[in-house]
Amino acid sequence: MAYKAEYIWIDGTEPTARLRSKTKIMADGADLPIWGFDGSSTNQAPGDKSDCVLRPVFSCPDPLRGGPHKLVMCDVLYTDMTPHVTNMRAKLVPIAEKFAGQESLFGIEQEYNFFQDGRPFGFPAGGYPAPQGFYYCGIGADEVFGREIVEAHMDACLEAGLGLSGINAEVMPGQWEFQVGPLGPLEVSDQLWLARWLLYRIAEDFGIAVTITAKPVSGDWNGAGAHTNFSTNAMREGYDPIITACEALGKKISEHIEGYGDGIEHRLTGEHETAPFSEYSYGVSDRGASVRIPWQVEKDQKGYIEDRRPNANMDPYVVTRLIVDTCCSALA
Numbered sequence: 001m002a003y004k005a006e007y008i009w010i011d012g013t014e015p016t017a018r019l020r021s022k023t024k025i026m027a028d029g030a031d032l033p034i035w036g037f038d039g040s041s042t043n044q045a046p047g048d049k050s051d052c053v054l055r056p057v058f059s060c061p062d063p064l065r066g067g068p069h070k071l072v073m074c075d076v077l078y079t080d081m082t083p084h085v086t087n088m089r090a091k092l093v094p095i096a097e098k099f100a101g102q103e104s105l106f107g108i109e110q111e112y113n114f115f116q117d118g119r120p121f122g123f124p125a126g127g128y129p130a131p132q133g134f135y136y137c138g139i140g141a142d143e144v145f146g147r148e149i150v151e152a153h154m155d156a157c158l159e160a161g162l163g164l165s166g167i168n169a170e171v172m173p174g175q176w177e178f179q180v181g182p183l184g185p186l187e188v189s190d191q192l193w194l195a196r197w198l199l200y201r202i203a204e205d206f207g208i209a210v211t212i213t214a215k216p217v218s219g220d221w222n223g224a225g226a227h228t229n230f231s232t233n234a235m236r237e238g239y240d241p242i243i244t245a246c247e248a249l250g251k252k253i254s255e256h257i258e259g260y261g262d263g264i265e266h267r268l269t270g271e272h273e274t275a276p277f278s279e280y281s282y283g284v285s286d287r288g289a290s291v292r293i294p295w296q297v298e299k300d301q302k303g304y305i306e307d308r309r310p311n312a313n314m315d316p317y318v319v320t321r322l323i324v325d326t327c328c329s330a331l332a
Contacts, residue, residue, distance in 0.1 A: 001028050003068040007035055007054050008197050009076055012043035012086040015262035016212075016313045019197050032056040032072055044076065044086055052084060053077040058190040063159035064201065071160060071197070073190050088317035089189065095321050096185045099328035105236075105304075106188040106320055107165065107181030107229035111312045112199065113216045114146045114174040115209045120217055121145045122173030129173050132221060136171045145174045149206050153199050154178065160198070162191045171222040171272075181229070185320035192316045212312040214263040223267030223274070224312035230323050231304035234331055239301040241331055246282040246291050246305060248330035249323075253280045256326070259318045261311025268309060275308070 008021040020042055024035060039045025039052035054074040062069035076084040083090035096104075114121035122145030123129055138144050150167055157164040157178070165179045178199075180192045196212070203210045215223040234241040249256065257264060257277055268277035275281055275290040282291035282305075284298045290309055297303030310319050 001068060002026060003028065003070065004062070004065055005032060005059075005070045005072050006062060006065075007056070007072045007074055008194065009037075009054055009074045010086065010088075010193065010315075012039075012084075014043070017086065017315065019193070019200065021197065028068075032059060032070070034077075035074075039076075044084060051079055053079060053081065057089065058194070060160045060162065060194065063156040063198070071194055073194050088315050088321075089186070092185060092189065092317045092321040095325050099324055099332070102232040102234065102328050102331060104185055104320075104324050104328065105182040105231050106185060106316075106323075107179060107183075107304075108188055108192055108316060108319075109177055109179050109225070109227040109229070110192060110195070110212075111170055111175060111177045111224040111226065112210050112212050113172070113224055114149070114176070114203065115211055115216075116207065120172070120174045121208060132171045132173075135169060135173050135175070137168050143173075144169050146176065146206075146208065149203050149208060150176050150178075153195075153202050156198050156202060157195050160194070162195055163187070164195065170224075172217065175222070175224065182231075185324055189316035189320055214261055214311040214313055215266040218266075220272075222272045225267065225274075225308065226261075226310045226312050226314050226316075226319070228307045228310050228319055228323065229304050230307065230327065232328060232331055235302070235304060237302055239298070242293060242297065242303070242305060244330050245327040246293070248326050249291055249307065250280040250282070252322075252326050253278075256307075256309065256322050259314075259322050260309050261314035263313070264309070264311050267311060273308075277309070 005024045010017045035054045040047045040050040056072045058073040059070045062071045075087050075089045167178045181188050268274045270276040273287045281289045283289040284293045285295040292306040
């Protein structure tokens with residue numbers, strides 16, 4: 001029986017890349033080949049040299065089509081088989097390999113917002129809902145919006161075999177979060193992108209749009225982040241390496257902020273559980289710090305740290321590369 005392979009890739013849209021996909025019909029048992037696409041339609045090539053190459057890097061069962069069908073995450077190459085300039089995965093690979101002995105693990109908390117008819121899902125037409133406060137991990141039709149989409153997405157991720165570790169309603173109406181990990185830098189990045197694709201695709205069936213914009217609603221509402229939890233084998237065995245990692249991150253503030261997603265200055269204001277984007281701090285159990293050390297980590301004298309600065313619209317290939325390079329270099 002022939003099967004459908006949904007080839008998924010990241011385009012060249014700036015400042016925040018988008019996902020694209022198309023379907024290839026494959027003969028029963030056939031391996032996934034490289035494929036091509038029109039890069040002039042994805043901001044990745046001029047019209048007179050439009051061909052770009054899709055190279056499968058990760059595949060899993062397609063939970064939406066079922067049966068033998070697959071989802072295929074790809075990176076983008078030029079026709080000479082070198083990485084495309086937009087291919088951030090290719091830049092992560094050598095860093096992940098260089099520090100593989102430190103066994104980096106990531107858990108990424110992907111926040112997002114539902115929108116319908118141009119306004120946040122759950123916001124009344126022509127007005128605002130009650131202030132944030134009861135929506136976080138809330139229950140009830142007056143506090144929670146879009147749960148059926150969230151449940152369908154969670155089930156799809158699990159059926160696909162992705163490393164989803166949880167979900168929860170977030171601080172503003174129609175805002176949710178799912179977590180991927182703990183996984184290595186390449187694995188967590190591949191799987192986060194696929195989980196995003198599944199979320200967009202499932203919400204499409206409900207007539208709901210998904211946005212990972214950093215500050216989707218101005219005013220007294222939380223932004224959307226992708227808090228990134230990180231550890232190495234040394235950090236999982238002792239507390240001094242945790243402090244070393246926190247100190248190392250504070251020495252490369254600009255480099256990290258530049259790679260943590262568009263619009264970060266609108267989200268990291270020092271309010272709404274954030275530290276100012278231009279400053280750096282770390283502390284135990286402090287959600288107003290740039291980097292949080294969970295209380296149980298201090299108690300156990302080992303564990304992980306949470307970099308709270310990355311935006312929801314960050315590229316995980318970029319964020320994991322920056323964190324591995326900075327922290328593992330300091331711990332080497």
